[in-house]
Amino acid sequence: MTSTKDSYDCSHKDRGYALIFANEDVEPKRQGALEDEMYMDKLFGNLKFKVLNRSDVSAEDIVQTLNDVLADEEFLKNSDCFVFVISTHGKEILSLDGKIYQHLSCIGNTYITTQKIVSMVSECEALKGKPKLFFIQACRFRGKIDRNTPKGRDPGHKVYVKKDETNESPKHSPAQLSVGHTMGVRSDEEARQKLENLAVNCDDVIDDQGNTIASQNSVSATTDEDSQLSVATNVNIGHSMPDSSFPKSTADAGQNSASTSNQASTDPIIHQVSCPKDTLIMYAIPPGYFARRQSDGVRNCSVMLDKLKNVLENITEEKSLLAALTEVTGRVARDYEYCLGMSDYEVKDMTEEERREKTLYKIVPQINHRLLHDFYFTKKDD
Secondary structure, three states, rough: OOOOOOOOOOOOOOEEEEEEEEEOOOOOOOOHHHHHHHHOOOOOHHOOOOEEEOOOHHHHHHHHHHHHOOOHHHHHEEEEEEEEEEEEOEEEEOOOOEEEEEEEEEEOEEEEEEHHHHHHHHHHHHHOOOOEEEEOOOOOOOOOOOOOOOOOOOOOOOOOOOOOOOOOEOOOHHHHHEEEOOOOOOOOHHHHHHHHHHEEEEEEEOOOOOOOOOOOOOOOEEEOOOOEEEOOOOOOOOEEEEEEEOOOOOOOOOOOOOOOOOOEOOOOOOOOOOOOEEEEEOOOHHHHHOOOOOOOOOOEHHHHHHHHHHHHHOOOOOHHHHHHHHHHHHHHHHHHOOOOOOOOOHHHHOOHHHHHHHEEEEEEOEEEEEOEEOOHHHHHHO
């Protein structure tokens, strides 16, 4: 396929850089991160990217690597696009300016924000007008966890269809379709309450210099999802404070959880990292939720990156990037579910009766983008 006026110019000699970062030796240890790195290295290598992969890096290492790559102007000008992938722990923290910053855990109790990474790349003159793609495999939860009220997880809606005794086709009625939820039009008050319930208590608030100004309830909590990271002292890049830490997690770490008290303040319901022109950011999960890794006895890798690999390794020249990424989100939503206290292979072996008795959770990635054209992986010479 050749580029058209409705697609980005993909006729350059080189595909571009693909930077891949995976942090396993963070607290708690994030098993599966190196498997993510291996899969992403192979995927983007096969797509003819110039791959630079780094494991167990500090925030300064990421910044230095970005500076070195972004200084390679000649290569960048003769490439189609730029890719950045990171697999690590994460958490979102509310700033006094009302913005939420996703903090990504790095080695040495350091962190870097997604905003900092995106800003550095978007300011590179050699990449102007080229698609810049970011894949962020990290949690986006805020505040502390109460095991009895599992915030940061989406139970979805259980739907059962009863067959007509006189006809094999299913009969659809609110009573038959809904279990635990009322079907139909929601009133304004119900809608308002639903939105309020989506807001997650925020225990850590930072000022415009990134200093923690409210962390009275900053007792460490152990949960089953993806993060243990101290609140940082700088909104873009810095070292963490020892007394206020991320909740531990099972998405990429251990089991068990402990309850902590809630703080009165709540996060804004709607927020997002600034997405510059010609940029796409794919998050493993929407704001306020935990990312997941799958551990089914065969694989021990992150769910989103696994599906990304499965889709992109078979992509054709005729399929656009956005179509492929939409397929990724669909596969994650349809194919993966989990239950607290159970391994993935135990969930797969559950009977229908067991599934009705348990609360199963779903995840779906989030894509933010300001791409102006379609993007295609055109054939490149070896």
